[in-house]
Every structure is written in C-alpha cells, then in structure tokens.
Amino acid sequence: ICRGFSSSAVRAVVIKHVTIIGGGQMGSGIAQVAASTGHSVTLVDTSEDILKKSVKTIEGSLRRVVKKKFADKPEAGEEYVQKVLKNVSTSSDAGSAAQGTDLVLEAIVENLQVKQDLFSHLDKLAPAHTIFASNTSSLSISDIASSTSRLDRFGGLHFFNPVPMMKLVEVCGTSATSQETFDSLMNFSKELGKTPVSCKDTPGFIVNRLLVPYILEAYHLHERGHGSKEDVDIAMKLGAGYPMGPFELSDYIGLDTIKFILDGWRVMDPNNPSFAPSELLNKLVAEGKLGKKTGEGFYKYK
Template sequence: MNKVAVIGIGAMGSGIAYVSAWNGYSVKVRDVSKDFVEQGMNKIRQSVMTGIDKGKLSPIEGEKMLKNIQATTDMKEAVQDADLVIEAVFEDMKIKKEVFSELDSICPESTILASNTSTKSITEIASQTGRPESVIGMHFFNPVPAMKLVELVMGEKTSEKTYEAAEEFCRNLGKTTVRAKDSPGFIVNRILLPTLNEAMKLVDSGIATKEDVDKAMMLGANFPMGPFALADYVGLDVALAALTTLHDAFGEFYRPSESLKDLVKNGHLGMKTGKGFYEYAK
C-alpha cells in the first residue's frame, strides 16, 4: 500500500493527510471547493511549519512532505489509483452514503474504502457499495498527529484481509489500534460522550459551575482537560451530532443537554468559532 486518498480536508482530514505524508505515503486530498481545499492545505502547511519549529523535521523534509500531497476538487483525480481511500466528511449519513457510492464507481476493485466516522454505522455506509468486504471504519482522534489511537470498526461484511491491511497502515503511521464491532459510538465515544453530556446536564441543573466541573475532573479523575474545555476543543456541533446518533440508537440516557443544543443553535461551536462554553481569543 503506497497511495492514499483523503476525502474531506477539514481538521480530521488534513491531520490524516499530514501523518500519512509524514510516514512516506503518496497522498491526494479532495474537497468540494477550491476554498475548502486551500483551507485544508493551509492547515497541513501550518502543521509542517510547527514540526520544523519543534525540530521534528528539517525544512528539506517539510518541503518533501508537501510535495507528497496533491490537492484537488475532482473526485476521480483523487482516487482513481488509490490503494486506500479515507473519507473524512461531516458526520451526516446521507453525505457519507453519497460519497461511498461515488467512490465505489470510480475506485479500482482492489481499493480499500475507510470511513473516519466517529459514530455512524459502517455496515450501513458499506451497503452503498458493491464491495462491503473492503469497507472498514478507521476512526482517528483529534489532533491526529498527537493522538496515538485509531479505532478499526468492522462492518458485518468487512473481511479479515481488509482489517489486516488497515491495521498495518495504522501501525506504519505509528498508531495503536483497537478493534470494535459496528455499534454507534464504537468504544471511545460510547464512553466519552455520556461523560461530557452528564457534565453539561449537571451544570444545567445548577449543581456546579462549568469551571468547577472541569477543575474537579482534572484534579479528581486526572483528566488532561475538563469536559467543557474538551467539548469546545472537539467542536460542539460535532459533539451534538454524535450524541444525537447515540440518542437515536440507545434512548433517553443519551439525550443531548439543552445548553449544548442552544449553543449550537446560536452558532457557538467552541474554539473554532471563538465561543462555546468558554470564550476564546481569535
């Protein structure tokens, strides 16, 4: 496996492209508009500059990495010779199904199709293709260069051959993998999201302030950051979409908090918009 395509180059897609190029893969990235492509490439360039500033790579190595990444708005150009395609579009099942249907019609039969979804059904996504045995969940965590884990999620028809190839790819990126069956939220988000949501409900009910909840979980449970700071970092729209998926699947326990819904409704999505549960300098 030498050629990787990443579809969608927001925070996750740009990170996946970066670590793939860092580890010697030839990478093509694709998004729906030139503006989105340029924004994604700017994120990658910034990551390269950060790596140079920290002494993790030389300017020559950074230049070589960037040359290893080609950007386009054309889906066929991005994936027609890819060994592995990783979808990293927004957490919307309709969009993901459309992407996988298109990928199936363009990609070589040997291409593995992976989704970076954090909660959606791999089996349902794979049903849009004629190769469900070659479809797998490959859930990276944000920020991709720093986070060591990748969840590999098996759809009902995902083959062991596909799993082994995906596991080898992740290992080549320096990641540790865990294997999960196809179930909403998989492992990490099935456990993490209720924790964040319960923290929000606790504050909604007036039991404590968000500042004290974050302090309590950092000092009492050794969290590296508190639930509210983490939700802001992840993106409140992302958290809400994931919780909604879990609520639809498992019922009332996962119902998103009112404060989370209100913030998203008003466009306050966390660090990326300058305001969420906390305010941030732009």
C-alpha cells in the first residue's frame, strides 16, 4: 500500500483504501466515485440509519449512471451496480474505520471545532502513513490540521456537488504539507477521473471565493426588492449561461452550509458588505428549511 515512509514524511502513498467521514450529500458522492474507480471505501456517519440512507443514495445515483452507460444491457448494468456497492462498507465508529486506511477524508458539518475534534481523535488511531484530508468549503486547512501531529500528511481535497457529475477537485497543500502528500492527493483525484487544480490555503480556495460572494449578492439584491428569486434564477441561467440560478444552487448546496460559510467569513472580514447577514437565509435555516436535502429551502421539492 505504502512505498516506504519515515515517521515525519510519507513518500508516494498509493491510495487504495479510503475512509470517508460523513455520509451526507458530499460523502456519499465521493464514496460512490471512489468505489466506482476500484477503491475500497469505508463510509462513516453517526448512526446506522443515516448510513442506510447514504447507501440508498449511492445506489440511486449509480442507477442513473448505468441507465445511460448500459442502456442496451440492463443485466450488465445491474452487475456493475452490485460490483461497485461491494467496494463500500459502512461504520458508525470513525476510530476503528481509520485503522488500516490510506486516506481519511472528512465531509462532515462545516464547523471548525467539530472538524478539529474529529481529526484530533483520529490522529491517535490512524497508521503513520495515513493521509488526512478535508472537503471543507470555506475553512482554513492549516487551522483544521493544527489539531493533529501530522501536518505534513494533511491537505485539502475539495469536491463539487453533485460529485459524480462535477469534474473538478481543488487540491490544497498548506505550508506544512509534504510534496509527497500533495502528489498523492493529486494522483488520487486523477484516479477518480477528476481534473485536479492546485490551490493555496485561502478561504474558499478558487471556486467558492468567486461563487459564494455571487450567491450572497443575489440574496442582497432580492432582499432590496430588486428581483424575485424566480426572475434572478431565470436571468442567470438564460443571460449568463449558468446551469442553475443562485437560489436553486443554494438549495442544492444546502442552506446550513452556506450560512456556516457566510458567518465564518463575516468574522474574518467584518466590513465586507457581501458578508452582511441575510435575514431570509437566517429565517430558512432557523426553520430547518435547508434546501433539497430537507425537501424545502428557497423552493419546495418533491
């Protein structure tokens, strides 16, 4: 699995077994893609019930993929689905899942303290060669890594929603990430069939630093009474060629995640008008209307 390492640095880890913590929208998507490309995956969440839902999501998404790929051969398609699912096991015990794995990739709630607590716990249990990575949308990788003693084996691996369809992965190395770790994360992204880009450890990396302020501007424009949600979405789709308008996309990302990003960035840059609170966003999150994943956000689903 590992082509030689010392206690302080890892060289060319070939990632075969991946432990993904968080079986929500992102974790289940990453698990699907990793399993589809021949990796063994252990998917971890807080309860067996959530994990059952995660596996159902993976199965549903795989069926969408095979419907096209195996259009004339439904039996071969079914065989493919079962083969991929065999590569996925589940666990509600992150500590034991981190033992004997090459990569621990975290896709849990967008909260620094919760991510630090998780990695600090796993740092004591995972093998020395194991790389840790975060799928954070907005937090500093160095801050998350500071809860561990493996700063050289820690990086950012940022996927996009829906993971099976979106081709990009942002790979982030901090000033302490070793070249070997960075290379391993780049190679892993390519093995998943994605196109990686290299990012600095700056808030939002590349995509979210540009995309999130645009989404927030849409909320402010709407709150000023300058356009309905529907018109803003139609305008950006038909006038700018975006596949989804900012309100639709917010529901797709998850309004809790957007609120975590906005609240965190306001602390970082309090005078930036883009990061001013949005009453509408706060109200929807307080009501548990988190977007597509809960059946309602800016719009209703089902």
